[in-house]
Amino acid sequence: MNRERSPRTSRFAIGFRLAAFGVFLAGGLWAFPPPVGAAEPGCSPGSTPSSPGVEVGYGVGQRAPDFALPDFSGVPVSLSAFRGCPVVLDFWASWCKPCQVSVPKLEALRQKYQAFGLKVVAVSLDYRREDAARFLEAHGIRGFINLWAPFSESRAVAHLFGIESIPRTVFLDRQGIIRFIGHPESLTDAVLAPWL
Secondary structure (H helix, E strand, O other): OOOOOOHHHHHHHHHHHHHHHHHHHHHHHHHOOOOOOOOEOOEOOOOOOOOOOOOEOOOOOOEOOOOEEEEOOOOEEEHHHHOOOOEEEEEEOOOOHHHHHHHHHHHHHHHHOHHHOOEEEEEEOOOOHHHHHHHHHHOOOOOOEEEEOOHHHHHHHHHHOOOOOOOEEEEEOOOOEEEEEEOHHHOOHHHHHHHO
């Protein structure tokens, strides 16, 4: 027996399917993590304009040059996306013995000041992304914004900041102005405190 559906029943079935699909989409969207640089206490990414008239460069008191590199999942991340947050920009590699000491210390610093919105953007100069990921995982470091690209690209970004050796750390205030550049061991509470 072949029953024809009434237009009302057909509209109801279509409406029900659309509503179910909407619930599915909404449920799926909640499963995604917040975007990189999402607002947290003490940090409003993108909300603080850069200081006009400040020269772009890699010296203390200059505005940091912008760049974009992919994160470990391949999504491009730009430094300027974190304007409004204090940022520790660290250049490192898993094969670098001093970096093996300094990276866990930067994680401790990040945890200490995360209520102020401090971000650690870590640019890996490893030849293979897997090497950097393995090191961070082995040391339980999960709070960094990890960037990796083929060595020539990462090295070009390091050169934007005048960096010739690692580990090397740059600290940016909320306007993206460089307030410190040097060895990560020298990035102390006294250096950070005025800019948090």
